[in-house]
Amino acid sequence: MxxxxxxxxxxxxxxxxxxxxxxxxxxxxxxxxxxxxxxxxxVVVPAGVQISDMxxxxxxxxxxxxxxxxxxxxxxxxxxxxxxxxxxxxxxxxxxxxxxSATQPGKTIDGLSWPQFELLIGEAFRRKGYSITETGGKGADGGIDLILRKDGEKYLVQCKHWRALKVGLPVVREFFGAMAAEGAAGGYVVTSGQFTKEAKAFASGRNIELIDGVALKSWIAQQHTIRTPTVEIKPPPVAPAMTPVTNTEPLCPVCSAAMVRRLAKRGANAGNAFWGCSKYPRCTGTVSG
Structure with missing residues (x-):
């Protein structure tokens, strides 16, 4: 196509x-x-300019x-x-x-297209504190896909979304040459598949880290979403409202003893309620009401 x-x-x-x-x-x-x-x-054209100077x-x-x-x-x-x-x-x-969080095969690493695979690897490195420049590589078959920078050092990344084939020695050797040409401090070759023994032996001691599919899945699972810390602002504690203490029973105005509610049985106030001293008949203090 x-x-x-x-x-x-x-x-x-x-x-x-x-x-x-x-x-x-x-x-x-x-x-x-x-x-x-x-x-x-x-635009100013100076006077007397010849055709040859136009x-x-x-x-x-x-x-x-x-x-x-x-x-x-x-x-x-x-x-x-x-x-x-x-x-x-x-x-x-x-x-x-x-x-x-994938539970469907189409959303796992193996189900990604190669452009999505490169985006995934770039985001994983970004969350590890690297600044990322996406170069686009040379398509699905190779090239330098990402340039990482951290602490003043440059690192190169090559992504190989090969599920069926193993990444061999020629790929890693070519990548090492690109590192030397770019003056990179190190590099990563990342694949969703595996590396051959020859590729692993060549990378050993050359500051090239090989990340295969098993290590990549474990690495992705350990990535944490970068979140901006939030500060919870709590309102100042409110002191409980003071409940006014009310006496339902008045005190006797004569001896300060508690009073009881009584009903007048005779006299001008017969039938009306009033407060009488609880020490009646020793104290005859009363309060209307």
């Missing part, structure tokens, strides 16, 4: 989306700072025209690249989390 050809615009956006989103925006801002003064200044004027005019359009077009492309970088980051996070 023929591969669909992409436009130059799409190629640039894809390249920018592989950078951190802030890097794309920074490139767009710097390009605007450079091109805007050129676009704002008029080439310089034409170059100046072309540069001015490019600046007029480029001061807006390049930042716009960079904005699209930054958006693609953000969405790509979310896609990689989801991919790794889906593989970690």
């Amino acid at each position: 023929a591969r669909k050809r992409s436009s130059s615009f799409e190629d640039v956006v894809v390249a920018l989306s592989r950078l951190p989103w802030w890097a794309s925006l920074l490139i767009g801002f710097v390009s605007w700072l450079i091109l805007n003064p050129v676009a704002s200044s008029p 080439s310089g004027v034409m170059i100046s005019q072309l540069w001015h025209t490019f600046a007029m359009f480029g001061q807006y077009l390049i930042p716009l492309v960079c904005v699209f690249g930054a958006i693609g970088s953000v969405f790509g980051r979310q896609r990689r996070k989801k991919l790794l989390n889906d593989v970690k």
Whole structure:
């Protein structure tokens, strides 16, 4: 099946989306700072210019025209690249989390396509503290797929999504040559399958780490989702409300003893309730009510 050809615009956006989103925006801002003064200044043709000297004027005019359009077009492309970088980051996070919790064969490591496999490996290294540059390699068959940087050192990664074949000595030897050419401090060859004994023997002592399918699955299972720590803000403790103490029974105004409720049996207040001292008849203190 023929591969669909992409436009130059799409190629640039894809390249920018592989950078951190802030890097794309920074490139767009710097390009605007450079091109805007050129676009704002008029093209002046000196008097007495001969036809033989018009080439310089034409170059100046072309540069001015490019600046007029480029001061807006390049930042716009960079904005699209930054958006693609953000969405790509979310896609990689989801991919790794889906593989970690996969219960269906199609979502395990073996069920991924080779582009998804490279995204998965990149996200796993990113969570180990590396900054990642995705180079795209040479497709499904090889090439340097990721460039890692950490503590000022550069490392290379080659991904081999080979389930049926073992990664042999030629692949590891070629990768070691690429490390030397790039001046990398070390490198990783990651496969969903296995390595031959010859490949393991060659990598030993050469600062090349070989990660096979079994080690990769264990590695992915141990990845932790990076979460921003949250601080729980609790409201200050509220002191319990003071319940007012009320006396249901008044005290005797004469001897301060407790009073009891009584009913007047005679006199002008016959039939009305009142409070009488509990020490009656020794105390005859009363309270109406």
